[in-house]
Amino acid sequence: MHSVALSLIELGALFFGLGLLGRLADRLGISPVPLYLLGGLAFGTGGLLPLEGIEPFTTVASEVGVVLLLLLLGLEYSASELVGGLRRSWAAGVVDMVLNAAPGAIAALVLGWGPLGALAMAGVTWVSSSGIVAKVLADLGRLGNRETPAVLSVLVMEDLAMALYLPITTAALAALGWVAGLRTVAIAVLLLVVVLVVALRFGRAVSAIVESPTTEVFLLRMFGIALLVAGVASQLQVSAGVGAFLLGIAIAEDTAENAVRVLAPLRDLFAAVFFVVFGLNTDPSQVPAVLPVAVVLAVVSTATKLAAGWFAAHQIGVGPPGRWRAGAALVARGEFSIVIAGLALTTGAVDPGLAPLATTYVLLMAVLGPVAARVVEPVHGALTRRLRSTPA
Amino acid sequence: MDVEVTRLPGIGTKQEFTTASGRRLGVLTHRDGHRELLVSGRDDPDACSASVGLTDAEGQALGTLLGAPNLVAQLQDQQREVEGVSTAQFPIGAGSPYDGRTLGETAMRTRTGTSIVAVVRDHVVSPSPGPDFVFRAGDLVVVVGTGEGLGQAATILEDG
Numbered sequence: 059m060h061s062v063a064l065s066l067i068e069l070g071a072l073f074f075g076l077g078l079l080g081r082l083a084d085r086l087g088i089s090p091v092p093l094y095l096l097g098g099l100a101f102g103t104g105g106l107l108p109l110e111g112i113e114p115f116t117t118v119a120s121e122v123g124v125v126l127l128l129l130l131l132g133l134e135y136s137a138s139e140l141v142g143g144l145r146r147s148w149a150a151g152v153v154d155m156v157l158n159a160a161p162g163a164i165a166a167l168v169l170g171w172g173p174l175g176a177l178a179m180a181g182v183t184w185v186s187s188s189g190i191v192a193k194v195l196a197d198l199g200r201l202g203n204r205e206t207p208a209v210l211s212v213l214v215m216e217d218l219a220m221a222l223y224l225p226i227t228t229a230a231l232a233a234l235g236w237v238a239g240l241r242t243v244a245i246a247v248l249l250l251v252v253v254l255v256v257a258l259r260f261g262r263a264v265s266a267i268v269e270s271p272t273t274e275v276f277l278l279r280m281f282g283i284a285l286l287v288a289g290v291a292s293q294l295q296v297s298a299g300v301g302a303f304l305l306g307i308a309i310a311e312d313t314a315e316n317a318v319r320v321l322a323p324l325r326d327l328f329a330a331v332f333f334v335v336f337g338l339n340t341d342p343s344q345v346p347a348v349l350p351v352a353v354v355l356a357v358v359s360t361a362t363k364l365a366a367g368w369f370a371a372h373q374i375g376v377g378p379p380g381r382w383r384a385g386a387a388l389v390a391r392g393e394f395s396i397v398i399a400g401l402a403l404t405t406g407a408v409d410p411g412l413a414p415l416a417t418t419y420v421l422l423m424a425v426l427g428p429v430a431a432r433v434v435e436p437v438h439g440a441l442t443r444r445l446r447s448t449p450a
Numbered sequence: 451m452d453v454e455v456t457r458l459p460g461i462g463t464k465q466e467f468t469t470a471s472g473r474r475l476g477v478l479t480h481r482d483g484h485r486e487l488l489v490s491g492r493d494d495p496d497a498c499s500a501s502v503g504l505t506d507a508e509g510q511a512l513g514t515l516l517g518a519p520n521l522v523a524q525l526q527d528q529q530r531e532v533e534g535v536s537t538a539q540f541p542i543g544a545g546s547p548y549d550g551r552t553l554g555e556t557a558m559r560t561r562t563g564t565s566i567v568a569v570v571r572d573h574v575v576s577p578s579p580g581p582d583f584v585f586r587a588g589d590l591v592v593v594v595g596t597g598e599g600l601g602q603a604a605t606i607l608e609d610g
Contacts, residue, residue, distance in 0.1 A: 202498040204495075315482075
């Protein structure tokens with residue numbers, strides 16, 4: 059009985075502590091993700107409170123966190139939005155991928171982590187945090203700006219690309235070999251196409267499986283089917299998160315809205331556990347060693363994101379100030395960089411140094427992103443004025 | 451006029467048009483239904499200098515304010531041949547003495563020689579309201595008469 063009491067006290071302290079960190083993040087106007095990671099670092103090796111006996115819970119809970127993060131991401135977008143985005147802005151998506159995957163991949167190769175490490179780090183620096191970006195745009199009153207559709211379409215393209223990138227990475231990390239690897243990727247592509255077609259044609263039917271007039275039944279069905287799909291996807295080596303993401307896309311719009319409403323609190327709870335567990339598994343004493351690399355990566359990948367956003371906004375005919383605003387809005391990296399790093403680390407196929415590097419990098423970028431979005435206008439204005447006033 | 455509709459994935463739908471003066475005006479409808487009025491910036495037409503959240507009632511009030519002049523313009527059009535007669539619209543403010551009282555109590559015709567020909571409330575036009583029509587704050591009263599009479603009518607509706 060003693061162990062149950064102890065577990066409850068530890069969990070209670072953990073969640074209450076996270077609540078305090080979340081409040082602090084709110085006060086500072088930043089995403090809570092970096093603070094959760096810091097919390098994890100503090101509780102880990104040589105931390106304030108050694109957490110013992112709750113690992114079975116936190117392990118499962120953090121997996122559920124990833125599933126819910128990706129499920130709600132899928133629910134955010136309808137299939138028609140994804141297909142429309144793909145048609146209109148594939149070029150911006152490709153430029154974004156090439157520019158932003160490169161810094162991570164090159165850093166991993168320089169550090170001697172091999173092609174697998176490069177694949178994982180490419181994902182870490184590539185994907186912007188859609189959560190932070192959407193919040194920053196709303197906070198700064200830029201939702202109505204003309205460059206905002208370009209920013210959102212880059213996010214949409216990244217998320218669609220995740221549906222392919224995650225299974226590819228899973229297959230590569232599991233060292234499945236070429237044939238099995240290609241099979242996994244083929245399954246993922248096929249699933250993505252099938253889901254998009256099904257969602258566009260028969261979205262109602264999928265929603266009918268989970269629809270229920272009472273919130274309680276709806277919540278249980280939704281949560282249940284998400285875990286079932288994630289589990290089956292994981293069994294097929296497609297990665298649990300991708301299964302959940304595709305399920306989210308397949309659910310029709312008004313059901314999706316209700317689902318987001320009931321699942322968002324659960325997502326916040328389990329995702330917080332996921333970030334803490336990631337922090338727990340990171341050895342804080344390794345952070346100073348990777349700090350220089352993380353800082354260089356932060357600087358370089360801020361520049362490449364600026365360029366990617368600039369290009370995306372240029373594509374839809376937005377003027378120079380809007381192009382820089384689009385670039386700066388996309389700078390933030392967050393939850394998905396950690397999801398990708400977590401995926402890579404669980405297989406044990408990459409250098410363990412990836413954990414402190416990804417943590418430090420996300421800590422920097424989650425804070426730097428919103429700052430970049432804020433200062434881009436005054437900085438751009440000042441630079442333009444100086445250029446104009448300097449006689450040629 | 452071209453109203454441009456843009457879907458914002460994960461956020462909602464934006465409908466906007468460009469005015470003759472070159473500013474973009476639009477409405478952003480969030481997925482949860484709440485709306486924002488958007489006005490583009492003067493220096494940078496791609497940016498928004500204002501985005502104002504509107505409740506349903508506020509959106510309706512704005513629509514009435516912008517839509518009602520059409521009615522006045524139409525009435526003015528019809529009365530163009532009558533020399534010296536014009537049409538005006540006056541709001542019943544929250545502090546108006548006639549908020550909650552009837553049209554008959556204003557004794558508008560007797561006191562000013564003008565006629566109340568319509569009342570606009572929540573987008574709906576009540577044509578030729580009778581003497582027992584009860585005014586409410588937010589109503590727009592459309593009055594026809596001489597310039598002098600209209601001035602007096604405005605004072606009556608405001609201060610009694």
